[in-house]
Amino acid sequence: MPETRIALDRSARVAPANRRLFGSFVEHLGRCVYDGIYEPGHPTANEDGFRLDVVDLVRELGSTTIRYPGGNFVSGFRWEDSVGPREKRPVRRDLAWHSLESNQVGLDEFSRWLKLTGSELMLAVNLGTRGIESALDLLEYANHPSGTALSDWRIANGTPEPHDIRMWCLGNEMDGPWQTGYMTADDYGKLAARTAAAMKMADKDLELVVCGSSGSGMPTFGEWERIVLEHSYEHVDFISAHAYYQERGGDLGSFLASSIDMQYFIDTVVATADHVGYKLKSTKKINISFDEWNIWYLDEHKESEEVNDEWRFAPRQLEDVYSVADAVVLGNLLITLLKNSDRVTSASLAQLVNVIAPIMTEPGGAAWRQTTFYPFSVMSRLTRGEILRPTITTGTYETAVHGEAGLVDAVASYDAEDGSAAVFLVNRSQTETETVRIDVRDLGVSSVREAVSLWDEDVYAKNTLQQQDRVGLRPNSTAALDGGVLTVELPPVSWTAVALG
Template sequence: MADQNRAKVTIDREFKIGEIDNRLYGSFIEHLGRAVYGGIYELDHSTSTEQGFRQDVLDLVRELQVPIVRYPGGNMVSAYNWEDGVGPIAERPKKLELAWRVIEPNYVGTNEFADWAKLANTEVMMAVNLGTRGIDAARNLLEYCNHPGGSYWSDLRKSHGYKDPHSFKTWCLGNEMDGPWQVGHKTADEYGRLALETAKAMRLVDPTIELVACGSSNANMPTFPEWEATTLDHTYEEVDYLSLHQYYGNRSGDSANYLAKTLEMDQFIKTVVATCDYIKAKKRSKKTMFLSFDEWNVWFHSNQADQEIEPWGIAPPQLEDVYTFEDALLVGSILMTLVRHADRVKMACMAQLVNVIAPIMTETGGRAWKQTIFYPYMHVSVFGRGTSLQPVVSSPKYDSKDFTDIPYLDSAVVWNEENEELTVFLLNRHLNEPLDVSIDVRSFSSYQLNEHIVLENNDLKAVNTVQHEAVRPHSNGGASLDEGMIHAQLPKASWHVIRLGAKRS
């Protein structure tokens, strides 16, 4: 095989990037479209629990092993009164939800979502409204959720049937406040001041919480990265994370360029890290700011359909992207990018989890099924726990419309020392040719090759539907291990998970 079709990866147990926080594989549920109503909640569904949670959806969420879910928004949170979603359901008001221009019936609120999260074996990343509201509503919500009792809001929770506090650990201080589309949009100084004072008040209620400040809504915002610098100038010592959001799409139909978009994501993360470290130096601080990439995914397929939806319905089908095999390849690359930045990116949320730009889709009254992007998300979530190792990669490269020197081989490596497991994630970006890959794992001489999972399809535009799953992985990858070297041929445009473990006698 010609050199342009050969790649090499060297892995060593000493090449540590950092420990992976399991919350790197989080997701997001917003009161948007059919994410809640018809997604996680459908009272009359044949599989539903007594509370109305779809068991078939819960089964798929547990299969993904989602560690944390951001809630209740998103754009929706910036005009949301949390009090509307607690207390007897029959007494809750139906409200105009301004972000997505629908009617919010408030059948599901804070307590119901806490119940759902327990069933899904996940934590809640709670967001507070810093658009139309501020310090008072935020500290009251925290008191309602986390205070044991003996105060007005905690006792109100008890009267609603929840004796024990929810003890939510992670809280987002608003959402995308840099965006002119946001209800209550603010300048960086306005947001920074409000976020600082809200953080201080919330920590007085519960000093154990972690707080996430809003970064830029995407890397193309005209205020990026000045927004980050100004916001952190106010909040640096009072918050624990800064958020990043970014969505990707292939509107031009240029697949080679599309699969390179994670180079852009990598630069986005590096720029935010540099900005955080600049403020750290400016303040002479000893504290390191971590990142929460709490909205990311592919989002473009549904844009036209969303423009045609009539306003003020209840749970219309919004943002229901139908994902292709090509999208699954990019999602795998996004996840590998997050793993390679595990020293600073500690949390991340695929947006969203069900029906709305999601790995899980449902029919109202019918079945749930896995979109193409379900599989790389599941693979990295399940097998990507441990220490991120830095792979040393030699790969042929190509140029595209927006990028140069794009490696055909994308990779990430996770070592779970406790379980004695090593997982190598690989993506062949080449659209026409296989890649012959050699992986040096002599540092793990006591390990054996256990599995080689492959996601491949000759049609980049193949999709999964409720009737037919055209894109699904198999375990017939054919990798071999000999004297500390793994050899594998990666078919054109394919995703791979190579798993090693300690030899068993």
């Protein structure tokens, strides 16, 4: 049986475990909002129309920061349409997804939903078809206590206390030709800088996210970041990164190694941001907000006709049904984000419900967990204290897309306050169980508190409306701690978590 050796040392500290890395994303797209989190006629709906069965699953998932309301949607959004009496809110066309928006859920309602889930709001402003004035108006409506026209309008609309939103996104994917109002890096950088400067005149403690590249395959990747940051560096705190992965052409081996591309993406953006900082002789560091990441079978959706010109309310769009292999890759991507948490300090799994999501719903019916729900929820629950970067000695295999890839990848967290630790691992081998021996002597742990794996004899097994619990977590009885060495066996194409105390 192949063997991997891992060493964990408290001195190999990356950064404190940041809860914002377990963020998610709710966009007015498809059935994410309507028939997803909001369905007034559902048996579990509260007085606001929000499904409480979905709220329970969101809390179990452990999502923290929620990016809202887009996404491509925000580049045509008039925020004023979504506040005030619901019966007076206009229906608008959403050009991004060619659907109709009823505006029945807006900032005030969504903020109440966030309180139910215990999540923090990360709000995006429209820099596609609008600009500085609209962003400042939204900031005043959302955050000013009272005594101004827009703050008093919020109060009159039934929200007496300010929303106190700290994180703001300056537009969305403005490098993409698909984006309403997309721009060159120079034009966007100038607009973002002016908008950021104005917003910080209103509140100098805001945390602002400037748009980075929509993917590492964009022709402007790297150069976009450089130009945008040369304009906006001193006014912003984060630059965004977006990445989606899928299996193509039956090449499971390359798909399982997708995190190699995510690492390349992070390394490139960090190097570019630091280069601009050095050039400007700045003492600040720009961190990454990886505020869209997931598995997304985009090729298949592009070939379908689900996004069309019928102008429907809440059509079924981008409703990927995820497999075991998809969940293993997602777990590996989250491992990569944690290993880079010194510079990636915010992240959003896109999206939360129905649309390429860990949670699915049926109108009037059930809500259930997709396979991807499990690694995210367990890692959110167990990650505490500080992130440790392990030293890994493992076998390798060749991929067509990413070159050489390790068979095993891993990350760990350690909480000095209670002496607990957690190790998260993936086995990318498609055929072999991998025995892993982990030296944990430096952590001072003495017992295995929990060990679970996600795997299946069928790597393409999925949870569906008809079989909602086909795939789930399995106890991993092989995990054993002896003499400061943790031994665990990882099935082929699997994700595993081991909690120690």
